[in-house]
Amino acid sequence: MDMIKPRTLSGFMELLPGKQAQMERMMEILRKTYALYGFAPLDTPIIEDAQILLAKGGGETEKQIYRFAKGDSDLAMRFDLTVPLAKYVALHYNDLAFPFRRYQIGKVYRGERAQRGRFREFYQADIDIVGDGKLDILNEAEIPSIIYQIFKAFGLSRFQIRVNNRKILNGFYAMLSLSERAGDIMRTVDKLDKIGADKVRTILVEDCGISQEDAQEILKFIAISGTNAQVLSALEGYRGRSEIFDLGLDELKAVTENLGAFGVPEENFAVDLTIARGLDYYTGTVYETTLLDHPEIGSVCSGGRYDNLAGYYTDRPLPGVGISIGLTRLFYVLDEQGLLNPEMNSAPADALVIPMTDDRCAAISLAQSLRNQGVRVQVYGEQKKFKQKMSYADKLGVPYAILLGEDEIAAGKCSVKDLRTGVQVTVSAQEAAELILADVKKSGSSAVILEK
């Protein structure tokens, strides 16, 4: 037979079973947390009509998209989950209840130049709340609570949800009569962390053509910091000079004042006036989430409020708020940083039943009874030496081996060996299940991420 060397395309993540188990745990946490907040799971095709995916058109998207013909059809693979959501809501409008809350965890595709840590196929985990005509600010206030619950459940505590409001930024630049140059200014201000205030000032004045005085005002504004109360109080000083600013400030206060009720501790949340999140799409609250000990990773969960989800497909105004987690990239950097918890049980089974007699009927029955009680069990069926059987258990990382020989069968018992400690006890099937499940429950609560 002619053989071809197996390989996986670069830019496509393919995990070994242990790592995959950790990824699955993260997905399970996402599904569970999103569901607790009443989001409906959604699944849309990966392939769509290219005309529909590219309705907005232009720029990087068009270059990166995987697009191809099949018969007469002009097809493309989705590059995010927002465009398919817009299509879905416009298409199924009459069948949906609004506000429509959906989560979607799915693969998206971007044919970017391959480089380390960049993926061409990657998971996004999105939630959106889409209103019909209007959407109350309460929905924007709820988002930090959801982000908080997810990252807590991942095992993190050293993270910060940073929030701003685009109306505050737009209103502030309107005060300075700089609305038309707001885009350039925000792109420059965004570099503050990297290049420092002096260089930002130089660029603002020399490249953006801003006066020294306005540049000073801008730097003073974005330097506002402190506790949330201090920032909000400083912002109050600007009230009354721009209607849009005042509205933004009211919204920001509404988002922050319910944090306690939503169970988000102050230390995991910060009003941050440097957050802008792109230029056109977002119109209200914007969110970024950073790992405090790994600022170099950038935002791991971002999003915001928008006014017009599906303007390319319907003339109904569909405002909404959403966030997205780039799951594949997050998983990749967590792994790179050594933050994935090695103590998490990532074996495919809790116990390996090893029959010690020729007739394996008793071993099968035992395994079946353990499964009925919720224990994940493999029966080792291969005709190998005992040492090889144990070596399989080791390689699998399974925490328990259950040995079933003639003596055990005669006594209606089984020998349960903890492979981490070497301790072996001979107990009934019922006791074995209880013993293993208690341990699984304990290690099941061990987080997928372990902070150092």
Next chain:
Amino acid sequence: MDMIKPRTLSGFMELLPGKQAQMERMMEILRKTYALYGFAPLDTPIIEDAQILLAKGGGETEKQIYRFAKGDSDLAMRFDLTVPLAKYVALHYNDLAFPFRRYQIGKVYRGERAQRGRFREFYQADIDIVGDGKLDILNEAEIPSIIYQIFKAFGLSRFQIRVNNRKILNGFYAMLSLSERAGDIMRTVDKLDKIGADKVRTILVEDCGISQEDAQEILKFIAISGTNAQVLSALEGYRGRSEIFDLGLDELKAVTENLGAFGVPEENFAVDLTIARGLDYYTGTVYETTLLDHPEIGSVCSGGRYDNLAGYYTDRPLPGVGISIGLTRLFYVLDEQGLLNPEMNSAPADALVIPMTDDRCAAISLAQSLRNQGVRVQVYGEQKKFKQKMSYADKLGVPYAILLGEDEIAAGKCSVKDLRTGVQVTVSAQEAAELILADVKKSGSSAVILEK
């Protein structure tokens, strides 16, 4: 803004939220059941190098595959989960423990001619057990148990796992010196249900050139039926005439004799000599699963034993056994047949908290405390009339509304209204959670499929 009419491509399933919830339940059952048997979850790219996916080449696959160029790359979308598994095992051989047990639930793509009930993008839910050089018959015996547990958990009891062994068929045709014509014969015999014995005989004699005597032998053989014990006993009558037949019979006996230990009732299992499952790939036990009241659907879960998983990528012999559920098609036909349980709670939340005061802080706190206890909760935040709020709850199908007015807040209670019965009680948050969770647990055990 120029608008484009939203649409979803034909042959691509896109479900409304209620139906999607039912699909998700089926996926959860699959994940859970596969995990109980110690299968590791796996996720491979949807796009692979076209050369690798088409290593086997030829036929329908090549015509149906979505294949396209991006830069210098010749890419294709997977058309099943078996070829990617073969690649995975060959590529990661040194990092895997054998027998390697994996499950994968993922989308696959076939650009077939669109027709009702045929999908171009569909989920397959596969398990495989892959051995390194050898694989014990015990693994083949375990498969019916897994199929049984899955369909039971879906809510079905009227189904039958039909099993045969390719060695028995091959051995039988060898006895008649018809090995070379076995393919034609099996294709003909496969039509027995549709065209009847007389027509099968005619085709065998006239088109396949089989003697009247041999045709008679073949019809007699495939007519063997009855209880498993009766079929096995009839097969014993052929023993001693072909080594391969005898081996197949031993394997079939090994598969059937452990059924009881594996917890599979006799009525859900049948030895069926008419099952063949294609011609080349399978070499031992083969499986099909039919719904007894809906034979027209055909097999909903099929698979078998093979000797050489990855011959195109490695010269290591990798025998295995696997089954596959065509999940999208199964879901489609269950829905068409009206078999999806309308009583299953497919709402995205268990309760909708409706704040009756301007300050919504108490409502948010209540929702958060219910979520902490595992209740899926939405807070209704829109400024609408009470009637519209209740109409939203109705449209969502949420079982409980929780009303929180000044009286309730002052008393530290909330009013829980069962929207199906209209019964309303005023209780503490703790009691509300207990009440709702008890109900959720009950309806959570309501099956996704309801037999009529």
